[in-house]
Amino acid sequence: xxxxxxxxxxxRWGIAGFGAVAFLVTLxxxxxxxxxxxxxxxxxxxxxxxxxxxxSQFTVIIAPPIRPDTVGGYVQWRAFGFLAxxxxxxxxxxxxxxxxxxxxxxxxxxxLAGGLSRPRMITARFAAFATGAxxxxxxxxAGMLVGVASGGETISTVAxxxxxxxxxxxxxxxxxxxxxxxQFTSARNSTAIAGVILLALFLVxxxxxxxxxxxxxRWLSPFHYYEQSSPLTPxxxxxxxxxLVLLGIxxxxxxxxxxxxxxxxxxxxxxxLPTPSRRPSYQMSRSxxxxxxxxxxxxxRRVSLLVWTVGLSALGALFVVLTKSIVKPLLAIPELAPxxxxxxxxxxxxxxxxxxxxxxxxxxxAGFAITQVARWSAEDSDGRLELILSNPVSRARVVIxxxxxxxxxxxxxxxxxGVAVGxxxxxxxxxxxxxxxxxxxxxxxPFTLVFGTVGxxxxxxxxxxxxxxxxxxxxxxxxxxxxxxxxxxxxxxxDVSAFKLYxxxxxxxxDQTGLVIMLVIVIAGLMASALVMERRDIGA
Amino acid sequence: MDVAAIQTSKLSKNYGxxxxxxxxxxHVEAREVFGFLGPNGAGKxxxxxxxxxxxxxxxxxxxxxxxxxxxxxxxxxxKVGYVPGEMPxxxxxxxxxxxxxxxxxxGGADLISVRRLAERFNLDLSRRYREYSxxxxxxxxxxxAFMHRPQLLIxxxxxxxxxxxNQQEFFALLSEAREDGATIFLSSHILSExxxxxxRVGIIRSGRLVTIADLDELHAIRFHHVELDFAPGTxxxxxxxxxxxxxxxxxxxxxxxxxxxxxxxxxxxxALRGATVNNLVSHEPxxxxxxxxxxxxxxxxxAMTP
Numbered sequence: 001x002x003x004x005x006x007x008x009x010x011x012r013w014g015i016a017g018f019g020a021v022a023f024l025v026t027l028x029x030x031x032x033x034x035x036x037x038x039x040x041x042x043x044x045x046x047x048x049x050x051x052x053x054x055x056s057q058f059t060v061i062i063a064p065p066i067r068p069d070t071v072g073g074y075v076q077w078r079a080f081g082f083l084a085x086x087x088x089x090x091x092x093x094x095x096x097x098x099x100x101x102x103x104x105x106x107x108x109x110x111x112l113a114g115g116l117s118r119p120r121m122i123t124a125r126f127a128a129f130a131t132g133a134x135x136x137x138x139x140x141x142a143g144m145l146v147g148v149a150s151g152g153e154t155i156s157t158v159a160x161x162x163x164x165x166x167x168x169x170x171x172x173x174x175x176x177x178x179x180x181x182x183q184f185t186s187a188r189n190s191t192a193i194a195g196v197i198l199l200a201l202f203l204v205x206x207x208x209x210x211x212x213x214x215x216x217x218r219w220l221s222p223f224h225y226y227e228q229s230s231p232l233t234p235x236x237x238x239x240x241x242x243x244l245v246l247l248g249i250x251x252x253x254x255x256x257x258x259x260x261x262x263x264x265x266x267x268x269x270x271x272x273l274p275t276p277s278r279r280p281s282y283q284m285s286r287s288x289x290x291x292x293x294x295x296x297x298x299x300x301r302r303v304s305l306l307v308w309t310v311g312l313s314a315l316g317a318l319f320v321v322l323t324k325s326i327v328k329p330l331l332a333i334p335e336l337a338p339x340x341x342x343x344x345x346x347x348x349x350x351x352x353x354x355x356x357x358x359x360x361x362x363x364x365x366a367g368f369a370i371t372q373v374a375r376w377s378a379e380d381s382d383g384r385l386e387l388i389l390s391n392p393v394s395r396a397r398v399v400i401x402x403x404x405x406x407x408x409x410x411x412x413x414x415x416x417x418g419v420a421v422g423x424x425x426x427x428x429x430x431x432x433x434x435x436x437x438x439x440x441x442x443x444x445x446p447f448t449l450v451f452g453t454v455g456x457x458x459x460x461x462x463x464x465x466x467x468x469x470x471x472x473x474x475x476x477x478x479x480x481x482x483x484x485x486x487x488x489x490x491x492x493x494x495d496v497s498a499f500k501l502y503x504x505x506x507x508x509x510x511d512q513t514g515l516v517i518m519l520v521i522v523i524a525g526l527m528a529s530a531l532v533m534e535r536r537d538i539g540a
Numbered sequence: 541m542d543v544a545a546i547q548t549s550k551l552s553k554n555y556g557x558x559x560x561x562x563x564x565x566x567h568v569e570a571r572e573v574f575g576f577l578g579p580n581g582a583g584k585x586x587x588x589x590x591x592x593x594x595x596x597x598x599x600x601x602x603x604x605x606x607x608x609x610x611x612x613x614x615x616x617x618x619k620v621g622y623v624p625g626e627m628p629x630x631x632x633x634x635x636x637x638x639x640x641x642x643x644x645x646x647g648g649a650d651l652i653s654v655r656r657l658a659e660r661f662n663l664d665l666s667r668r669y670r671e672y673s674x675x676x677x678x679x680x681x682x683x684x685a686f687m688h689r690p691q692l693l694i695x696x697x698x699x700x701x702x703x704x705x706n707q708q709e710f711f712a713l714l715s716e717a718r719e720d721g722a723t724i725f726l727s728s729h730i731l732s733e734x735x736x737x738x739x740r741v742g743i744i745r746s747g748r749l750v751t752i753a754d755l756d757e758l759h760a761i762r763f764h765h766v767e768l769d770f771a772p773g774t775x776x777x778x779x780x781x782x783x784x785x786x787x788x789x790x791x792x793x794x795x796x797x798x799x800x801x802x803x804x805x806x807x808x809x810x811a812l813r814g815a816t817v818n819n820l821v822s823h824e825p826x827x828x829x830x831x832x833x834x835x836x837x838x839x840x841x842x843a844m845t846p
Contacts, residue, residue, distance in 0.1 A: 104670075188632075188670075278666070280662070280664035280665075280666065280667075281636065281664060281665055281666035282654075282655045282658035282659045282663070282664070282665055283636060283651070283654075283655060283658075283665060284636050284639045284640050284643065284649060284651055284654040284655070284665065285634065285636040285637045285639070285640040286640075286651075287637075287640065290637060290640035290641050290643075290644050291640075291644045291648070296641060296644065300633065300641075378629075379628075382628045382629050383624060383626055383627070383628035384628035384629065384630070386589075386592075386594055386624055386628070387622075387624060387627075387628055387642065387684075388642070388645060389592075389593075389594060389613075389617075390592060390617060390620070390622040390624070391617055391642060391645035391646050392614045392615070392617040392618045392645070392646060392647075393614065393617075393645050394613075394614050535596070537589075537594065537595035537596060538589075538594040538595065539589075539594065539595075
C-alpha cells in the first residue's frame with residue numbers, strides 16, 4: 001500500500017495536469033459544438049456532412065467520425081480522438097520515467113532496499129498509473145457533461161463513464177507496453193525506443209484505413225481496440241470484448257515487465273552487449289567548439305536541435321500536402337463556406353495553409369522555448385548553474401547567452417522548416433508568396449523569444465514553477481486564438497494571446513504592431529530577467 | 541600587511557524558523573589552511589555559498605582578498621577554485637568536454653595541468669559523465685577546482701565519495717597547493733580530516749560559529765570512546781584506569797571496561813601495563829558528542845546559542 005501511495009504521489013502532477021487538460025478539451029469541444037453546429041436539425045445535418053468531408057481527409061491520422069451532427073458524435077471524434085493520443089503519450093512518458101528514469105535517480109534502488117519485491121513494485125506503479133488514468137479520463141467525461149449541459153441538452157452518464165473507461169484502458173495499455181519495452185533497453189534510449197514502437201502501432205492502425213495491406217496487422221495495435229467503442233455516438237456502444245483485450249494486453253505486458261525486471265540488474269537492460277575495453281584518456285577536449293560562447297551550447301544540444309528542425313520541416317511539408325488534398329474537395333461544398341469564413345480570407349490555399357500550419361508551428365515553437373526554459377530551471381536546481389557561476393562569468397552574461405542560444409536555435413528551426421515548406425509548396429503547385437513565407441517563418445523567432453524571455457524571467461524568480469506556468473500560458477494563449485472566433489470572445493481577450501501578436505503574415509504580411517510589441521516584450525523581459533538574476537539566490 | 545584571504549563581518553543569512561547563518565565573523569589569512577567543521581545542516585554550505593556570491597547575505601559582509609563577494613563576484617572567481625557539495629548533471633558530455641566547457645568559462649584551461657590531475661586521480665576523461673561513479677564525479681570536481689592553480693581553494697566536503705587511496709592523494713594535492721602558497725578553506729564534518737590538514741579550525745553549529753581553535757585546542761576538544769576486553773584470569777586494573785590522566789566515565793563489568801580518553805592515550809596504556817588485553821576498540825565520537833562535551837566544559841563562560 002505504501003508503494004502504491006508513493007507511486008501516486010510521484011505521479012500526482014501528471015494526474016492533475018492531464019486531468020485538467022482532458023476536462024478542458026472535452027468541455028470546450030462540447031460547448032463549441034453548440035456555437036458552430038447551429039440549432040436546427042437542418043443546420044446540424046449540414047454541419048455533420050461538412051465535418052465528415054473534412055474528416056475524410058484526415059483518416060490517415062484519426063478515425064472518421066460517426067454522427068458528427070450530434071454533440072456525442074462530435075466530441076467522440078474531436079475530443080476523445082485527440083485524448084487517445086494524449087493518454088498514449090502520458091503512458092509512454094510515465095512508464096519510461098517509472099521504469100528507467102527513477103533508476104537513474106536512485107529511487108528504485110532506495111525503494112527496493114526497503115524490502116519491497118520487484119514484482120510488487122511494478123504492480124504498485126501499474127496500479128497507481130491505472131488509478132491516475134481513470135481519474136483523468138473521468139475528468140474528460142465530466143468536462144463533456146458540463147459542456148453538453150451548457151448547450152441545454154443531456155447525454156447519457158453511463159455512456160460518458162464508458163468513454164472514460166476505454167480511454168483509461170488505452171492509457172494503461174500504452175503504459176504497460178512501455179514498461180515492458182523499457183526492460184530491454186538502456187535507460188537513455190527507453191523513451192525513444194518505446195515511443196517508436198507505440199508510434200508504429202498507432203500508424204499500423206491508422207494507415208490500415210488507407211492501405212489494405214495493413215488491415216491484417218491492425219489486431220496488433222491497442223488503438224484498433226480503442227476505436228471499436230464509440231459509446232457517445234447515438235446508438236453507439238462500449239465494445240466490451242475490445243475493452244477487455246486492451247486491459248488484457250495491459251495486464252500481460254505488466255506481468256512480463258515484472259518478470260523481466262526480476263532477472264535484470266537495476267540500471268541495466270535485461271540483455272546487454274559487452275562494451276569493448278579501451279585505454280583511458282586523461283586529455284581535455286581540444287575541440288574549438290567548447291571555446292566559443294553560444295556555439296558550445298548549441299553544440300551540446302545539437303541532437304535535440306536536429307530533432308526539432310527535422311520534425312518541424314517534415315510537419316511543414318506534410319501540412320502543405322494536406323492543404324492540397326483538403327482544400328480542393330472542400331471548395332466544392334457550399335455548406336462549408338460559413339465555416340471557412342471564420343478563418344479564411346484571400347487566397348484560399350495560402351490562407352488555409354497559413355492558418356493551419358503557422359498556427360500549429362507557433363504552438364510547437366512555444367514548446368521549443370519551454371523545453372529550453374525547462375533546461376534553465378533544471379540547471380538551477382541540479383547545481384549546474386552554481387558550477388558555471390563559480391567561474392568568472394557574470395549572471396547577466398548567463399542570461400544573455402541563454403537567450404542568444406535560443407535565438408539561434410529558433411532561427412535554425414524556422415529557416416530550415418520555411419525552406420522545406422517552400423520546396424514542398426513548389427512541388428504541390430501551391431502559390432505561396434516567397435517573401436511572405438520568409439517573413440512568416442522568421443517571425444517565429446521573435447515569437448519564440450517572447451516565451452523565452454518570459455520564461456527567463458520566471459526561471460530567475462521561481463525556477464521550479466516556471467515550466468508549469470509557461471506551459472499553461474502557452475496553452476491558454478493557443479486556445480484563446482483557436483477558439484476565440486468560435487466562442488465569439490471579445491477582441492481584447494483575443495488580443496491578450498501571445499499567438500495573436502504573430503498575426504497572419506503569410507496572407508496579410510507582417511503585423512508591424514504585433515512585431516513591435518513582441519520586440520518590446522523581448523527587450524523588457526531580457527532586462528528584467530538579467531536584473532532579477534543578478535539579485536537572486538542561486539539554487540533557492 | 542597582507543590582505544585577508546577571507547574576511548566576513550556579522551555575515552548572516554536568515555532562512556527563518558531559526559535556520560540559516562548568523563553573525564559569522566571569520567578572518568582567514570592568506571596561505572592559511574582553515575578548516576570549517578560542523579555537522580550536517582550547521583551552515584557550512586550556506587557560508588560557502590555566501591563567499592561564492594551565489595546567495596546574498598541578509599546582513600553583514602564577506603570579502604575575499606579585499607573584494608566584496610557580492611559586488612565583485614566576477615573578480616572573486618578569478619582567484620578561487622571551488623569544489624561544490626554536490627556535482628551537477630552533465631548528461632552525455634564526456635569528462636574531457638566538461639573540463640573544456642568550464643575551462644573555457646575561465647578563458648581557457650591548462651592542458652598539462654588537467655592531464656596531470658586526471659592521471660594523478662586515474663580519472664578517465666574519455667568516459668561520459670553519466671557513466672561516472674560518485675567518486676569519479678568528485679575527482680572531476682577536484683580537477684576543475686585545481687586546474688587553474690587558484691589563490692584560494694574553497695572546498696565543500698571534498699573527500700565525500702573518494703576511496704581511502706584517493707583521499708590520500710587528495711590530501712597530498714592539498715599539501716602541494718599549500719606549499720605553492722594557496723589559501724585553503726576546507727569544509728567538513730569529519731574531525732580527523734580537518735585536524736590532519738588545517739592550521740586553524742572554525743566550528744559551526746546551528747548557524748553560529750562556536751569557536752575558532754588552533755590545533756592544540758582541537759586536540760584538547762577531541763576524545764575517544766574506548767572499550768577494553770581483558771583476558772579471563774587477568775586482574776582488571778580498574779583503579780589504575782580510573783586514576784589515569786584524561787580517562788573519564790569508566791564503567792567496568794566482568795572483563796570489560798568502557799571509558800572516554802581525552803588527549804593522549806599514554807596514561808591509559810601505562811595503567812594497562814601487566815594486564816592481558818584481548819581486544820581494544822577505540823572510535824571517534826560524533827561531532828554532536830564533541831559539541832556536547834565542549835559545551836559541558838565551557839558552559840559557565842560560553843553561552844550556547846541556537
